[in-house]
Amino acid sequence: MASKTRLYVDHPLGAGQLVPLSQDQAHYLFSVMRLPVGAVITVFNGQHGAWDAQVAEAGKRKGLLACVAQTQALQMPPDLWLLFAPIRKERTAFIVEKATEMGAARVLPVRTEFTQKANRVRQDKLQAHAIEAAEQCGGTFVPEVAELAKITTVLEGWDSNRRLLFCDEAMVGAALDVPDMRGPWAILIGPEGGFSEAERARLRGLDYAHTLSLGPRILRADTAAVAALTVWQQALGDW
Numbered sequence: 001m002a003s004k005t006r007l008y009v010d011h012p013l014g015a016g017q018l019v020p021l022s023q024d025q026a027h028y029l030f031s032v033m034r035l036p037v038g039a040v041i042t043v044f045n046g047q048h049g050a051w052d053a054q055v056a057e058a059g060k061r062k063g064l065l066a067c068v069a070q071t072q073a074l075q076m077p078p079d080l081w082l083l084f085a086p087i088r089k090e091r092t093a094f095i096v097e098k099a100t101e102m103g104a105a106r107v108l109p110v111r112t113e114f115t116q117k118a119n120r121v122r123q124d125k126l127q128a129h130a131i132e133a134a135e136q137c138g139g140t141f142v143p144e145v146a147e148l149a150k151i152t153t154v155l156e157g158w159d160s161n162r163r164l165l166f167c168d169e170a171m172v173g174a175a176l177d178v179p180d181m182r183g184p185w186a187i188l189i190g191p192e193g194g195f196s197e198a199e200r201a202r203l204r205g206l207d208y209a210h211t212l213s214l215g216p217r218i219l220r221a222d223t224a225a226v227a228a229l230t231v232w233q234q235a236l237g238d239w
Contacts, residue, residue: 002054005033006039007196008137018056021063042071044134048141049074058122059074059177060232075140077103078238081162081182084108085115086148091222092121093129095189096145098222100124100133102229106144108186110151114193122147150195150197151188155206163184164209167228169194169218187232189225 007029009027011019014231021029029035043065044050050072057064086092092109099107106141107130109121126145134142158164162184168191188203203209214227 003040003042005029005035006050006138007041008131008135009043009065011045013043013045013051013070015067015069017067018063019043019053019067021065023061024084026059026061026063028070030053031060040068041199043067043071044140046134046140047074049229050140060090073193076234077105078142078236079139080104081106081153081184081186082107082189082225082229083110083154083186084189085112085221087116087149087192087221088122089120089126093126093218093234094222095225096129097133098125098131098226100139100143101137102226102230102233104143105141106146108146108154110149110154110188111197112151112191113196115191116193121217123147138177147174155202158208160208162208164188164203164206165213165232166203166209167175167214167224168200168203168211169214185232185236187225187228189221189228 007021007025014021022157029041035055035058036039037058039055040052041055043053050068051070053065053066054068055063056066060177080103083097084095086109096107109126129175130145131142165185167187167189204211212231213230214224219227
């Protein structure tokens with residue numbers, strides 16, 4: 001039976017590999033979960049799949065795990081990025097968590113004209129949410145969460161081989177219609193106030209951008225992110 005305790009570690013994994021634990025990880029395993037020496041947990045690092053690892057040393061502030069056997073190969077997500085404008089703290093965390101669960105390979109917070117300046121982003125905190133989501137959903141890959149950047153800056157450095165699914169609430173009825181659906185993709189979700197007319201005009205003028213409507217109702221930004229990921233996965237995903 002697979003271990004119910006899963007832990008992301010920033011360390012190489014392999015047969016016989018010893019994995020040192022951070023103070024926070026040791027506290028979680030030995031003070032919160034109360035695991036004894038000899039207990040087996042599942043560890044993964046986003047590169048080498050999932051492994052059974054046995055507790056070799058247990059202390060209040062440190063510990064050591066010993067890799068025993070690989071239980072799951074690395075499962076890579078589709079080459080899909082999610083770009084979104086940050087909203088309130090807890091809802092932004094929700095977007096990152098769901099993007100991780102639904103198979104985004106990279107998450108990029110972007111600042112648009114109508115993004116609220118009060119919605120600050122801490123990249124390290126959001127990366128931690130991605131790790132927690134992967135631990136909880138049984139994943140073996142953790143998407144990178146990029147630093148917040150202006151949407152104009154992101155588009156200026158864009159690789160035109162990566163197509164962009166532009167979710168525009170002003171385009172009711174626009175469906176995803178792409179002759180060749182393979183290759184790298186990205187989804188763009190706007191802020192609570194929507195995109196500006198200048199942003200819409202620029203996005204519609206990009207050869208690699210494809211407009212999509214998520215229906216006649218205006219969705220909250222976090223709902224729109226899940227809906228767009230679902231539409232993309234249904235049409236192009238790795239089922």
